[in-house]
Amino acid sequence: PVKMLLKDNADDVRDKILGYSVHPVIQQIQDESKAIMDRYLDSSYISEPSEISYMDLAEEVSLAFIALHGRPGEDGTVQAKLKAHGIPHNGSPAESAAKTIDKYETLQILKSNGFTVADQFVISKENYERDADQAITNMNELIGGFPIIAKPMDDGCSSAVRKIKSSDELKVYLKGLFRAEWDMSTELRSELGLNYNEEFPMKPEVLCEQLIDSSDADHFLEITGGMLTHMDGEQVRFEIFEPSEALATGEVLSLEEKFLAGEGQNITPARFSEDPERFRAISDQVRADLQKAAELLGVSGYSRIDAFVRVKGNEVDTIVIEINSLPGMTPATCIFHQCAINGYKPYEFIDKILQFAAESQSSGWSR
Template sequence: STTVTVISGGDSSERIVSLSSGRQVYEAFREGGRPAVLMEIDDINDLASRLDEIEVAFIALHGGDGEDGTVQQLLQDHGIPYAGSGPSASAIGMDKLATKKVLIEAGITVPHAMNYSGEDMAQFADKVMKEFSLPVVVKAQGQGESIGVKLVKDVRDLVPTFEDLHNEFGPFFVDEFISGREFTVPVLRMDGEDTVLPIIEVKSKTDFFSFEAKYTGDNFEVIIPAPLDEPTAQHVRDVTLRTHQAIGCWGFSRVDVLLSASGDPYVIEINTLPGMSHSSVMHRSAQVAGIDLPHLVELMLQSAFDRPQSG
């Protein structure tokens, strides 16, 4: 059978996460009996110089080129099949504002946002205070997972937070803070159908979900399947599937959903390349559905072989 090359590493801030999940994905393929190669890359140029070694690719990169469509475009241009979403869906998913725009057009509820467009920071803070009540969430526009996300509770912290994020990440925006329960919901294409895996409730022990909280296991607990009544669970599944399809994802994704106190699901973001380590929520949800890691990566890889030609 076709040898899969698991691409990991890269030069984004999430390199460490990628190296760890790449190794676990590689081992899972081997365990499931598929010939596999683990390719650790330094950056996109390193990958470009090694393309002729690849029959089919499983991208285990996080953030940066691996998640924003660059690697997908490179593979596509060279006729190399790869698992998961194409260049366009990847680029949209990585850009939180572009994601919002597509979802609003599709009639999917998202938190209200205001984009920073270069004006004086203090003036922008005034604009924000006219439009929002505190707390607000300040987010870097193009960072994966929860990197570059800050909760601001005090008006005096607005400008310093804007400056910090702008200096570190560039473009940013302000999101309305929705108080409620937090869920993350994996989608997996199985037997030719996009399927929603068991809903994961994420309970943060800090009052907010940050990159540190997401990757250091003590700060949050996950409950799978999430304790929801069936109509609410169905509502969350519907919104998740509509989000996956509106963005144009292929094969798999993971959608972050907030359920407000009044029971309305808000879509926060989509991860077109969900984390894939043993401890990842994607794997833990699949396990609840009776799918172990070797079976899961094989199902994900299937998307490389049956991708529609257009995208």
């Protein structure tokens, strides 16, 4: 039911569905108004949650909108099932989504195609438990030592992304990430500096990345750029929005700063330069880089790419951090600010996403 989806927090949606019940007063009102509801509501109206198979879904809908940021909606799992049942959907094809959910594979593909990316090292739980000190030594030798950025390889929303300044700090972080049980002791929560009720994932691998800084750039900023794709006959055309500048209050952008109204600071368009001509030159180069990254990874429909930008003289270096093939779309997310510059109201933006899904399917364009 739509009434259960009007939440910013997916956990709240899940809990409402799993613990679904109707208050006696609400039930009384529904019973007394049954005649009115039967007369004016569409026969497809859903009043309570019920499980439905993909086969049945194909009989009921002409198109699916995947509103899942992260797994299992952003890793190709849902996309593959929808495609198998002939249901058009928003976002990238399953093969592309499976690549972009993996932050290591994403950057390695870009690196092999000439992009500047952070040096990366993967520490597995198995190798770490075999010899923790050696695993950390190997990581230091490859990416140049602390400070580093540590993150899960396949989560979105800045989940468990930390700036790590020492070996001891990394060991505490890995103790949390590699723990054996979901429930965490009060002591470990305190060591990790977690807020009340703040979740911390369990993962078999962690991605360690070289800290990206300004180096010797004249101008350095973190940006996030959204985009749409359109069908022009049998060809796909990219529409790259003006990126937003992301301002973090801490060492990395938090989940709340990205998606909760009033929490984050995003400046749209990004402050590439005060000079109009210089701004346009830098913006054009950054947007061209974002489009190239999207094309290399088979991204389509719509997406948002996070990156750092270094500007030195006439040189512009776009350093991609990650690609979100199904970016979060809460009222606070900056992709709505970006599409507004191109003349789209929020509902028009969503309509364009759905239009591409339907047209790409009907045209036979390979997804």
